[in-house]
Amino acid sequence: MSAATEILLREWREADVDVLMRLRNDRHLQAMLLARVRGSDAGQVHQWLRDRTSGPDSLFYVVATSSADRCIGYVQLASIDWIDRNGDLGICLAPTEQGHGAGTRASELAVEAFRKTWGIRKISLRVRSDNLRAIRCYELMGFAHCGVQRRHVNLDGAWLDVVLMELFVDDRA
Numbered sequence: 001m002s003a004a005t006e007i008l009l010r011e012w013r014e015a016d017v018d019v020l021m022r023l024r025n026d027r028h029l030q031a032m033l034l035a036r037v038r039g040s041d042a043g044q045v046h047q048w049l050r051d052r053t054s055g056p057d058s059l060f061y062v063v064a065t066s067s068a069d070r071c072i073g074y075v076q077l078a079s080i081d082w083i084d085r086n087g088d089l090g091i092c093l094a095p096t097e098q099g100h101g102a103g104t105r106a107s108e109l110a111v112e113a114f115r116k117t118w119g120i121r122k123i124s125l126r127v128r129s130d131n132l133r134a135i136r137c138y139e140l141m142g143f144a145h146c147g148v149q150r151r152h153v154n155l156d157g158a159w160l161d162v163v164l165m166e167l168f169v170d171d172r173a
Helices: 014-024 027-032 042-054 102-116 132-141
Strands: 007-010 059-065 071-081 086-093 122-128 144-155 158-168
Touching: 007 102, 014 042, 014 059, 014 071, 042 059, 059 086, 059 102, 071 102, 086 102, 102 132, 122 132, 122 144, 132 158
Parallel strands: 086 122
Antiparallel strands: 007 059, 059 071, 071 086, 122 158, 144 158
């Protein structure tokens, strides 16, 4: 495993807020995540973190480097249905950390935690159809294509297709 993939998942800390605020205010990054920058100051990031970590239908972890325990992003499972044991995966990494295996490793760690700790059996995700690197990563992890939402999101004046993917994590046990 390369140094870039030596990461861990943990709860958020106050020291992470500045990094998370930069990620939430990065227009290009948010567009790749099918989101829009709405302007987040430290107070709004704190509220966002409280919502993500205290709600009954979400799990949230900071992605950090193992060596320096430095926040480089986050991974979450949202819209969890605890009866059917499924939810929607989301991952965000700082642009400087992308393309070195950290996203794949963080996703693998998260999928295992969701399965082993929380009993999640199926994980779904949505990804821009032009985000080929992310799609390939998900395919290598075992996610299967299960649909396309055509011209589903309008970002910067362009209608974009969204690829739907799913992974049955209980098949990985």
